Amino acid sequence: MTAALGLALDAALCALILGVALAVVAGRGVFRAVVFFIVYGLLAAVAWVRLDAVNVALAEAAIGAGLTGVLLLAAHGRLRRAEAAQDLAHGMPWSAALAGGALAAALGWAWFEMPIPVEPGPELAEALPRAGVGNPVTAVLLNFRAWDTLLESIVLLAALIGVWMLAREGDWREPLGRPQHARPGGVMAGFGRVLPPVGLLVGVWLVWAGADHPGGAFQGGTVLAAVGLVAVLAGVIRPPWIGAPLWQGALVLGPAVFLLAGIAGAVLAGGFLTLPEGFAKPAIVTIEVALTVSIAVTLAFLVLGPPEAEGAG
Amino acid sequence: MAALSIYALTGAALVGLGFFGLLAARHLLRRVVAFNLIGSGLFLYFGAAATRGAAPDPVPQALIITGIVVALAASALAVALVVAQVRAAGRATLPEEEDAP
């Protein structure tokens, strides 16, 4: 009974996801596509909960729906005047439909042909008690596959540098993003003054809880980035300019601490990025705190975009 | 198992839909959105595959979280490029498609 009910819920959820995704790609108007994409992100987060991946659900809701949504909505607001006469191709693009259908069919075929793993990595269950944290996803991110996470934090920086390269020469010393004009004493300003302290607590808690429960540096960092963005959009704080030393330090803090820990591991323990068993917990906490700071600042700056002077088109 | 197949097939369909959207869209922002749909579909497919064993495997989950963050970084860069393109050319479509009937 319960299993059948669960299956019905899964089927309904997937149907809803596909319907919303169809509205994203085929609906008229860019704005509608963006709004449906945000709805899609929230539904996808529910799907992750159903797949027993609460860590991923948190990341999807905060990043996939939240920050990506802010990014796309802001971009749509800027491009409204340049909106193309037609945002979709004329008529039904049969070749595109054929290509998409073929891709989906190939993936579907592969699903049923794939060998099923007997058990997910028995080595992992064995190693987890020595990892220093109880949340297996955090253990993978910061200990077993720390290499991936270190490189990812550098990829984020590279993307940010790419975004900044698109600033115009004269705007280089301006504050990041477009100037915001929330009315002082207005609704947004009031909201932006009340929410950030609460968001700060939630972000810190997510990072801390990530050691043993769902959460972690990425989810908590995203919440902290969102706190900063709300305050900027509400006009209660001004974003810094690119060269502000304190903020540059915050950007590189995470990768730098991570790298230092890696080198320390090479000297003191088995090799690069190998955390010595007794120090695993404090090492992970240190790395995670530094990484959270950098992730929060980098994501907020990525969403703000390159600096732009007042009145620039 | 049946439920996992539902999610995996949904992921596959999302990849197809996103690919279709990427080809069919003219507006560059729509292409960024469609590209995100492809990524998200792949994550779902991968995540369903990660749950096929006896217990959910945390390694793919960690990789998916990494992927979601990188997707945001790539989207931010793409959006900045779209804005720069609009500023330079005054339109949000690519030049070769401007004269299409």
Added chain:
Amino acid sequence: MDGLWIRAVAHRGAMLGAIWAALSAPDPEGLALGLVAVPAAVALSLRLLPARHPLILWRLALHLPRFLAGSVTGGVDVARRAFARKMPLDPGWIDVPPEPSGGLPGGARVALGGELSLMPGTLAAGCDGDRLLVHVLDRGGRFDASIPREAREIAAIIGHRRDRPQGGA
């Protein structure tokens, strides 16, 4: 001013501390982390929203049940209208004179607007100068008493005296 500041620190510390306690509760390590996190949040709060008005907590506590009851009535009222075969609607804008809300500082006016938006029949759409713009579902309803009453209660919570004339800010 100093007394005001101390009170603000105490109040915000209590509220944010309660939130932290709710988040991290049974874990002693998590509660200990609150010794760092809550002061940081209080400092951020004081920076974004400097203490200008005393918050009178017991008035807030007295106001809460009324607010909850009002938002339940508001939800029931709008659900009744939505399900009714002939929707009893007469939507329109009403003119709220600046007198009850005009003297309120910006933040309190936003709170008033948010509260009115959850009360039966009213929806705030920001301000036009000193006038609060309020949309109502039923123009026949009697709002000329309820809106000033909400405004007075909010003013009382922040210890704002209406008899002291203030500029439009």
Added chain:
Amino acid sequence: MADLATLLFTALGLVFFAAGTVGLIRFPDTFSRLHALTKADNLGLGFIALGVAFQAESWAQVARIALIWVLALLAAGAVAQLVARAALMRRGGA
């Protein structure tokens, strides 16, 4: 007993969500629809939170659920005003 309370309150919550959606579809203009969305959905979320709270294992969990509802209330109060204002501006009203 707790299960019964959960069932009852979540069902009640769903009724209000349905009311919000019906209002969104049936009401004649943007502002009236906002009334329906804000008020009915908030009450719906409140009842669902109440229903879920009966399944909580500790008071801390109940407090967390309450916090979620309070934050949603705060957001609803702010967003309703922002959307209403934006719609009013587009109409050239204020």
